[in-house]
Amino acid sequence: MISPEARRDPWVAGGVVLLALLTLGAVLLYRSGPQSVAEARSRSWVAVRPDAFGPRVGRAEERLGAAASSLQAGDTAAAMSAYASAAEAATAARDHAETDAQRGAATELWARAVLDRAALMLRAADTPWWRRDNDPLLQEALTEVERVVATPTAPATRVRAGEMAEALRRKLRPGPLEWLPR
Amino acid sequence: MAPALTPARRAVAAALLFLGSATLAGAHLLDGGVRYRTGGVVEGIFALLLTYVLLLRGVWTRPAGALGWVAVVYGTAANAQLLEFLLPPPGIIEWLVVAVLALTAWSALAAGSRVRLVASLASLALLLAVLRFSVIPVLRDRIGPAPGEAFGLGNAAESVRGLFAERERFRPAGELLGVLALGLWAAGTRLLWTPGGPVPAGARGVDADPPQGYTYGPFGNGVSDAPGQAGG
DSSP: OOOHHHHHOHHHHHHHHHHHHHHHHHHHHHHHOOSSHHHHHHHHHHHHOTTOHHHHHHHHHHHHHHHHHHHHTTOHHHHHHHHHHHHHHHHHHHHTOOSHHHHHHHHHHHHHHHHHHHHHHHHHHOOOTTSOOOHHHHHHHHHHHHHHHHSOOOHHHHHHHHHHHHHHHHHHSOGGGGGSOO | OOOOOOHHHHHHHHHHHHHHHHHHHHEEEETTEEEEOOOOHHHHHHHHHHHHHHHHTTSSOOOSSHHHHHHHHHHHHHHHHHHHHHSOOSSHHHHHHHHHHHHHHHHHHTOSSHHHHHHHHHHHHHHHHHIIIIIHHHHHHHSSOOTTOGGGHHHHHHHHHHHHSOOOOBOHHHHHHHHHHHHHHHHHHHHHOOOOSSOOTTSOGGGSOOOTTEEEOTTSOEEESSTTOOOO
């Protein structure tokens, strides 16, 4: 047992509380496995204020940055995963938006993440002409892009989403039909 | 004025340092990203054995009360994490190293004093570090063609190399983090290290260096040169 003197000692009591908090922090750190300090910061910011708009948008932007870094390093799988996290964080930010401007900004972030991810999926599903394309992946990307098309976004985003959806539909056409005009 | 280090304060401070050591030692900054590793069964068993030896030889003195045990538990976790950092990556080399360590563990038990035990542990850490951070990476780079080279022979060579040691290249910052973890472990150990001297009346016998003329048998049982003296 802890002696009464130790229990009354403010240094010991404070140390034990600090130990418990740091242990919890270490467990959470190992569970979440962040890959950078920025990721750890954005994640803990969301954990501290889960109902706020700012941390969610910050998290979405951080994930978009991480996706770009992964792409630069040639890690497509990590980039796709980061884009998915960014889209998720942007959706959560939109749910917690208090003004129309915030809602619009979060929607744009979400659309950007979805379209960037769809572009990667299109590239990953594309195969040489003598081999079959990865149709389920293309279909998944098309479903996501159609959600962007159906959501009110900025004109430039809407144009990009339309072009992406068209490219995906063309790619889904069987065999050489993908090169023929509709 | 700095507050006096009572046994309870010592225990809490040591636990905090061991927690820092364990956390840093498990975060491996590799070339391909950060991996968060926790010691497995092998590291856990070695950590328990090491804790037993450290307590037995008085390198760690468990402060009285529950807080003393808290420090020991965190110290054991730090031992496991440091072994995870220092032992070679999975493969034949790790099995060989673990087998040699297990066979030579008796020599650690037979160390005459805690000073010698700490010195032999430091040498062991150095040898493991050389193996993991110098020998294995150099051999992996030099032996056989790289993956994707030599018309597929490189891929075959890589699978053979993987049999000996999994590919794990630490970034310089990752190695620095490991050194920091070792430093925190040493600081925690220093807090649990009671100033030497013979066993004071009423204290546990393992907490002090043995008296003059005292030697250990091969299994750590005390044999004294002086007639009529024995201990362990």
